Amino acid sequence: MLIEIKDIYKIYNEGKESEVRALDGVSLQIDQGEFVAIIGASGSGKSTLMNILGCLDIATYGTYILNGTDVTDRSDRQLAHIRNREIGFIFQGYNLIPALTAYENVELPLIYQGVSIFQREEMVLHALERVGMADRWKHKPSEMSGGQQQRVAIARAIATRPPIIMADEPTGALDSKTGRHVLEILHALNQEGTTIILITHDNGIAATARRIVRISDGRIVADGTREEVGL
Amino acid sequence: MKIGQAVKMAAKSIFANKARSALTMLGIIIGLAAVIVLVSYAQGQNLAMEKLYSSMGTNKITVYAYTWNGSNNVSQALYDYCLNLSDQVVGFSPNGNVYSQPTIKYGSKTLAPASHSSGGAVIVGGTAMSTGGENNYPSIYLGNEQYGMCNDYTIANGRDLSYLDVKNGNQVCVLGAATAEYLFNFANPIDQTITINGLPFRVVGVYAYKGDPSSAPANPEDTNSWVDQVISQMDQMILLPSTMTRYFNNNQPIDQYVVKVRSSEDLRPVITSLKTFLSGIIDPNSGSFGVNSDDVYKEQQGDATAMQQRFLGGIAAISLLVGGIGIMNIMLVTVTERTREIGIRKAIGAERSSIIVQFLIEAAMICGIGGLFGIGVGYVGTLILGKLSFNTILIPSPGITAGAALISVALGVIFGMYPAIKASGLQPVVALRAD
Ligand SMILES: Nc1ncnc2c1ncn2[C@@H]1O[C@H](COP(=O)(O)OP(=O)(O)OP(=O)(O)O)[C@@H](O)[C@H]1O
Ligand SMILES: [Mg+2]
Numbered sequence: 137m138l139i140e141i142k143d144i145y146k147i148y149n150e151g152k153e154s155e156v157r158a159l160d161g162v163s164l165q166i167d168q169g170e171f172v173a174i175i176g177a178s179g180s181g182k183s184t185l186m187n188i189l190g191c192l193d194i195a196t197y198g199t200y201i202l203n204g205t206d207v208t209d210r211s212d213r214q215l216a217h218i219r220n221r222e223i224g225f226i227f228q229g230y231n232l233i234p235a236l237t238a239y240e241n242v243e244l245p246l247i248y249q250g251v252s253i254f255q256r257e258e259m260v261l262h263a264l265e266r267v268g269m270a271d272r273w274k275h276k277p278s279e280m281s282g283g284q285q286q287r288v289a290i291a292r293a294i295a296t297r298p299p300i301i302m303a304d305e306p307t308g309a310l311d312s313k314t315g316r317h318v319l320e321i322l323h324a325l326n327q328e329g330t331t332i333i334l335i336t337h338d339n340g341i342a343a344t345a346r347r348i349v350r351i352s353d354g355r356i357v358a359d360g361t362r363e364e365v366g367l
Numbered sequence: 368m369k370i371g372q373a374v375k376m377a378a379k380s381i382f383a384n385k386a387r388s389a390l391t392m393l394g395i396i397i398g399l400a401a402v403i404v405l406v407s408y409a410q411g412q413n414l415a416m417e418k419l420y421s422s423m424g425t426n427k428i429t430v431y432a433y434t435w436n437g438s439n440n441v442s443q444a445l446y447d448y449c450l451n452l453s454d455q456v457v458g459f460s461p462n463g464n465v466y467s468q469p470t471i472k473y474g475s476k477t478l479a480p481a482s483h484s485s486g487g488a489v490i491v492g493g494t495a496m497s498t499g500g501e502n503n504y505p506s507i508y509l510g511n512e513q514y515g516m517c518n519d520y521t522i523a524n525g526r527d528l529s530y531l532d533v534k535n536g537n538q539v540c541v542l543g544a545a546t547a548e549y550l551f552n553f554a555n556p557i558d559q560t561i562t563i564n565g566l567p568f569r570v571v572g573v574y575a576y577k578g579d580p581s582s583a584p585a586n587p588e589d590t591n592s593w594v595d596q597v598i599s600q601m602d603q604m605i606l607l608p609s610t611m612t613r614y615f616n617n618n619q620p621i622d623q624y625v626v627k628v629r630s631s632e633d634l635r636p637v638i639t640s641l642k643t644f645l646s647g648i649i650d651p652n653s654g655s656f657g658v659n660s661d662d663v664y665k666e667q668q669g670d671a672t673a674m675q676q677r678f679l680g681g682i683a684a685i686s687l688l689v690g691g692i693g694i695m696n697i698m699l700v701t702v703t704e705r706t707r708e709i710g711i712r713k714a715i716g717a718e719r720s721s722i723i724v725q726f727l728i729e730a731a732m733i734c735g736i737g738g739l740f741g742i743g744v745g746y747v748g749t750l751i752l753g754k755l756s757f758n759t760i761l762i763p764s765p766g767i768t769a770g771a772a773l774i775s776v777a778l779g780v781i782f783g784m785y786p787a788i789k790a791s792g793l794q795p796v797v798a799l800r801a802d
Contacts, residue, residue, distance in 0.1 A: 192714055193796040212792075213718050219795075220716020231711050231799060234704075235383030245715040247372055292715065 137201070138300070138331055139166040139189060144198035146184050146354075158184040159195070160354035168299070171323070171332045173345035175365075181354040182335045183228060183304055189333065190223050190302050191215045220248050224293030226303035228335075230285045232277040238264065238288045239273040245296050263291040266321060282309040290318060300331045307341060319344060343367050373721065377729035388733050390697045391783070395737030395775050396744055398690015402683040402771040403745025407763040408752055409679040413672055415594040415757050420661070422577045422598045424519035426628045427661055428638055429462065432645055433622035434654030441648065445624055448644050455637050458517040458627035461609040463509030466616055469564035471505070471605070473550045480504045505546040505603040507563070509612050509621055515541065515574060517627040525557040525572030528608055532571075536610040540568040543604035544576040566614060568607065577601045595758055634660050687771065691778040694734075698782040702789075703801050709790040710798030719791040723784070730783025734776040741775065742768055 146159040158181045166172055174182050187193035188200065191207060200207045202218065210218070219225075224245075232241045242263055246256045264270040267287035277285050286309055293301055303322065307315035319341055326332045336342050348365040350358040358365045381388045432441050442461060449459040471478040508514065511533045515522065523544065532539050540561070547556050547570075556570045578599035612621055628637050638658050645656040709722055745763060753761020790798045 187796045190714075192799075193794050213720075216713065216716050216718045219714060225714055227714075227799075231707075231714070233708050233711055235380065235708075240379065244712070247376070248712075248716045248718075248721065250369075 137165055138168040138170075138203060139164070140201040141165075141189070141195075142199045142201075144185075144188060144195045144200065146181070146188065146193070147196045150196065157354050159188070162198075162351075162354070162356055164349065164356065164359075166331065166333065168331055169326070169329055170347055171326045171345045172334065172347045172349060173342040174333065174335045174349045174351060175337070175339070175342045176351035178337075180351045182351055184354075185351065186302050186304050186333065186335055190225055191218050192225075216248075220245060221296070222298055222300055224296065224298040224301040226286075226289050226293045226301070226306045228304040228308065230277070230282075230289045232285055232289060232292075234277050236276070237273065238269060238275050238277075238280070238291075241277070241288060242292045242295050245292060249296060259295055259297075260291075263295040264288070266294065267291045268317070283311070283314050286310060287314075287318070290321065294321075294325065298330070300333070301325060302333045302335075304335045305337065306334070307336065307338065315341070339367050370724070373724045373728055376725050377732055380725070380729050381733060384701075387697065387701055391694060391733050391779060392737035392740065394690055394693035394697060395734055395779055396741040398687055398693065399738060399741030399771050399775045400744035400748055401686035401690065402775075403742065403763045403768055404748040404752060405679050405683045405686065406767045406771075407745075407749040407761055408756070409676045410764060410767075411753050411757045411759070411761040413676070414759070414761075416672060419594045419597060422519070422601060423661055424517065424625075424627075426631055426634065427517060428626040428628065428634065428641065428658060429660070430624040430626060430641060430645070430656070430658050431622055432624070432649060432654070432656035433620070434649060436653065441654075442621065442624070444648055445641075445645075448641075449626060452637060452640065455628055455633040456626055457629050458513040458625075460510040460512075460514040460517050460625050461621040462514070462517075462623040462625040463609055463612055463616075463621035464623070465507035465509065465607075467564075468504070469507070469615070471550075471561060471563050473559065473561040476550050478504050478546075478549070503545065503549055503603055505543060505605050506600075507605045507607065507615075509607050509609045509615075510625075511609050513627070514606055514625070517625045520574040520577070522572050523575035524555075525570070527572055528606065533608040533610055536613075537608060538566065538568050538611070539571045539608065541572040541574060541606040542570055543574050543602045543606075544580065545578075545599060545602035546605060547573040548580075563605070563607075564614070574602075574604075574606075683771075687774055690775055691782075694775070694779045695782040698779075698785060702786040705786040706790040706793075706798050706801035709787065710793070710795050710801065713791070713793075713795040713798060722791040723787050726784050726787030727780065730780045731776075733783065734779030737779065738772045738776045742772055745771075 142163050144159050144162045145157065148154075148156040148158060162185060174185065176182050184193070188195050191202075194208070202222070207215070207218070233244070236244070239260055242260045243256055246259055251259065261270060261273070264273055267290050269284060269287050269291060272280065272284060272288075277288070280288065286306060290303075290306060293303070301322070306322070307318050310318060315338075322332050322334065323344070334341075334345060342348050343362050346361065348358070348360065348362060348367060349356055350365055430445065432445065434441060446459055449456045468480040510517075510528070512528045512530050515527050522541075525541075528539065528541060531537070542550070542556060550556065550561065551559065556573055558569060558571075560567045560569050562568070578595060578601065609621055612618070626637065626641070628634055638660060641658045645658065649656050712722055713719075745768070749761055749763050753759055790801070
C-alpha cells in the first residue's frame, strides 16, 4: 500500500462557534500506480485532503502512512525530503515564483534535491518539452497566459520524476483542448508507473480515471469505478 | 543545499527584484551617510575649537585689577609677586588695549576704523571680536617684552619689545603679520616708522602668522569658518610698550594683565595665589580685581562641546533609527510576497535551513553593497561639509564609520531575515495562503 489514511480530521477553529470540519473522518487507501480522481462540490474538502496527502498540512486527528511509514511524527526536515522526492504538486493557483523564469521555476526542486547543474539542464528542458513550453523557458510567469503558467507548474511537478503526482484542478484554467492535453500527459505518466491523484470539478475529466472518490462536507460518500460512483 | 548554490540563488533573487533591492540599499545608504556626516561634523567642530584655543595662547591667566585712585603700584606689586612664583609663572605682561582707535599711517597707506560695524561680533572667551567685512583695522595692545610670549606670538622678523623699550618709553612697535603685510606689502618693515595719531613709532619686529596667510584678511566671509576669521583677526594687531599708555586712553593706567604659567596643572594654584595676593593689596572699598583663565573657560567650553557632541550623537542615532525603520519597512512590505515564495519553496522540498541561509546571504549582500555606497556617500558628504564649514580636509573617523556600518548592515540583515525566520517555520499550506 502506497498511501493509507485513517480517520483523518481537519478541524479549523475547533470548539469555537466558527468551527469548520474541512475533513470529517476520512479513511482512504491508494495503491502504487493508481489513477484516482477526487470530485466534490466547492468547499467539500478536496484541496484540504490533497494538502494533507502531500504533507503540506497536518491533520488535526488521524494517522497517515506513506510507503509504510507513519508521516504524522516526521520532522520538518524529513517532510521536506518527502515533498521533494516522493511527490510532485500541481496547485490550484499555479504557485510559480514571480521573479523567476519558467526555467528557473522548474529547476528549483532539482536544486533542492542536489542534482548537478548539467543533469539539471537536461531534466528541466525535458520537463518543459513534455508540456510544450520549451520555447518559453526564458519567460517569467507575468509574461505567460494562465494555461502556460499551469503547464510550467506541471513541468515543475514532473521534473524530479516523483512516484506520486498530486494535481489540484490542473485543467481548471485551461480551454478544453489544452485541458485534454494536460490530461493526456497525466495519463502517460500513469502509464509509466506514476501514481496520480487528480482533483477536478469536471465530471468528464474525472470519468477518465480508473477510480473516482467523491467527497461531500468533508466525508467520502462514494469510492469506486465510474459506474460505481455513478458518473 | 550547498553554500555556493545558496549564494547563486540569493544573487538571482537580488537581480530578479531590482526595485526592492535598490530601495533597501537606498535606506542603508541614506541612514549610514547621515550618521557619518553628522558625527564627523561634530568632530570637525571640536578640532576647530582646539585650533582656536591654541591660537589664543595656552596656560594663560588674565588678571584685571584697579583702584579708584588710579595708583600705579598695583602693576609693580603684581610683577614682583609673579617673580616670586617663578617656578610656576613663566611670563607676565600688562595687557592693555587702545580703545580710542587712532588713525594709523605709513606713507600713503592709512588704517582708520570703519565708520560702521561691517561684520558680526563673535564672542570668544568673553571678548567680543568683530569679524569679516573690509575692515582690517588692527587692535592696538600695550604690553611689555613678555607680551608676545604670554599670548603665543612668535617673532618672524626683527625683534620683540625689550625691557628697555618699556622702561625708557621708546616709541617702537611690533606688528602682527597681517597688519605688516597690509602696510608694507613686500617691503621690509623693520626700522620703518609708522604714525599713530601722528606720533611716530619705529617698527622693530613682525610676528609670525597665527592663521592661514592666504585666508587673511580680506577674503570673502563665506569661504572662511568663523574660527579661521577669529584667528586671522589675531594677526591684525600692533603692540606698543605699555608705558605708551600715557598717549592714549586719556592716560588711564592699564588694569589688565596676562600671566603665563608653566603648565596647565599650575593654572588653578596660581589663580588661587593671585586672588589671595590681590585681596591683600586691594581694599574692596577702593578698587576691585578679577583673576580668570581662558583655559578654565575652555574646560567649560569642552563640556559644552561634549554636550553638543552628545546631542549630535543623538541626532545620528535618530537618523540611524530612521534609516533602520526605512530598511525594516521595505523588508516588511515584501513579507507577504516573500512568505508565499517561502511556501512554494517549502512545498517543492526546501528545508528550513536552506531557506534561512538563502535569505541571510541575500540580505547580507544587499546590505553589504548598500553599506559600501553609504560609506562612500558619507565620506564625500563629510569632505564637502568639512571644506564648507571648517575650510579643512575633514575625514570621518574609522571607528565611527565601522560602527555605523555595522549597525545599519545588522539592521538590514535582521529585517531581511525576518520573513524567512517567520515563514520557514510555518506549514507550507499556511505560508502559501499568505495575503
Ligand atoms: N484556513 C481555514 N480556516 C477556516 N476554514 C477553512 C480554512 N481553509 C479551508 N477552510 C474551509 O474548509 C473547507 C474545505 O476547503 P477546501 O479548500 O478543501 O475546499 P475544496 O473542496 O478544495 O473547494 P474548491 O473546489 O472550491 O477548491 C471549506 O469550507 C473552507 O471554507
Ligand atoms: Mg480546492
